[in-house]
Amino acid sequence: MKHLFHKIQTTIGNHLNSSSSQSSRSLSLAVLSLSTLAVLAVTAVAPALGRIQVSFPQASKLELQMMLNFPALFLIPFSLLSGQLTLRFKKRHILFTGLVIYFISGVGSAFIEDFTVFMVLRAFLGIGMGMVTPLSFSLIADLFSGDKRAKLMGFSSAVATSSAILMSLISGWLALYNWRYALGAYGISLFVFIMVFFYLPEPQVSDQAVKQAKLPKLVYAVVVFNLFSIVIFNLISNQMAFYLKDTNLGDSAESGIAIAAYQGAQFLVALIFDKIYRVLKNNTAIFGLGVSVVGFMILFAANSLWMIVLAVFITGLGIGTLVPYNALTISNQVTPDLSGWALSLNTSALFAGQFISPFLFSLISTIFGFTSIRFYFLSAAIMCAIVALIIFSVKINHRRNKLIKASIM
Numbered sequence: 001m002k003h004l005f006h007k008i009q010t011t012i013g014n015h016l017n018s019s020s021s022q023s024s025r026s027l028s029l030a031v032l033s034l035s036t037l038a039v040l041a042v043t044a045v046a047p048a049l050g051r052i053q054v055s056f057p058q059a060s061k062l063e064l065q066m067m068l069n070f071p072a073l074f075l076i077p078f079s080l081l082s083g084q085l086t087l088r089f090k091k092r093h094i095l096f097t098g099l100v101i102y103f104i105s106g107v108g109s110a111f112i113e114d115f116t117v118f119m120v121l122r123a124f125l126g127i128g129m130g131m132v133t134p135l136s137f138s139l140i141a142d143l144f145s146g147d148k149r150a151k152l153m154g155f156s157s158a159v160a161t162s163s164a165i166l167m168s169l170i171s172g173w174l175a176l177y178n179w180r181y182a183l184g185a186y187g188i189s190l191f192v193f194i195m196v197f198f199y200l201p202e203p204q205v206s207d208q209a210v211k212q213a214k215l216p217k218l219v220y221a222v223v224v225f226n227l228f229s230i231v232i233f234n235l236i237s238n239q240m241a242f243y244l245k246d247t248n249l250g251d252s253a254e255s256g257i258a259i260a261a262y263q264g265a266q267f268l269v270a271l272i273f274d275k276i277y278r279v280l281k282n283n284t285a286i287f288g289l290g291v292s293v294v295g296f297m298i299l300f301a302a303n304s305l306w307m308i309v310l311a312v313f314i315t316g317l318g319i320g321t322l323v324p325y326n327a328l329t330i331s332n333q334v335t336p337d338l339s340g341w342a343l344s345l346n347t348s349a350l351f352a353g354q355f356i357s358p359f360l361f362s363l364i365s366t367i368f369g370f371t372s373i374r375f376y377f378l379s380a381a382i383m384c385a386i387v388a389l390i391i392f393s394v395k396i397n398h399r400r401n402k403l404i405k406a407s408i409m
Helices: 002-043 046-055 061-085 091-111 115-143 146-175 179-199 217-246 252-271 273-301 305-333 336-368 374-408
Strands: none
Touching (some): 002 115, 046 146, 061 091, 091 179, 115 305, 146 252, 146 305, 217 273, 217 336, 273 305
């Protein structure tokens, strides 16, 4: 009888553990599914740009190019608004609202014949993205801790990168038949909605959420650092095609290879980010910047396509480390009550950096009289080195101050 009771107990325990494991996997998948949405704003449309131009002949080339980044103009303010809303409303409700707006505006744009209405829907797509994107990192911070949090922060970046690569290929293939089919990619938000509805619980929120809305100074410092990171690293996406053409080392096909290597490196390092962070801890940012300095210096000196591919791969390892590290550092500094607001600032910095990047390097070129894109990469290497030294010196001073305080006590 005793043996039978023990067997029943063991069987029930195994079943509960299995159910718990299954539930944990479903929760992880639900959170990670949110990471697929932001990248679709550009990747679902960019391969079809030529076909879209045929359907809207009245639109200028500039207007069509603006269309790609138009959602980001609305993402930034609504990302900040979403962060504030999390202090007062349930995150699930904000997610549901954002996902519905995203689905209607994204899929709905495939049926539009007027370019102005098409652009209006692109604006609403940005609004939906702004409400959803900050929560992709925030919910990881709310629902997970320790090594699991670090692992999922890395996986979130990996999912975003792999989605960008995969959706670019799928959208390009669908656009061969009809560019409107490519916009069906936005329908993935329906799958995300279902995952969130069934598997994503509402994070527990303190009753003092609104009263505790002051963020630590370190959060603002990391947001500024994230802005710097994106401004610097967006240089590769913006200038690679021009760099290859100016140096007679390739054209659009070779540019595609280089960008694929850059994104592939980000994907690979994101998969093992938790292991990198476990070893390096607070030295992760210095490591990411140091690797990037090497990559940018090789780009500056490159005289063959394969040197360029190697360089962008190394640089991709750098930014692939920094993006999840920044989000993880912020989430570790705040309570779950404030994670939505803190990470919405981080998300806004990420997209603002994409806009600022070309203007900053154009200004640097004007000031220093650069005649070659090579010097853009040299200036990027110098800036990364300077910021790494600043972070290192701040860490040394902080450690020294702690030792002094300890000796006094």
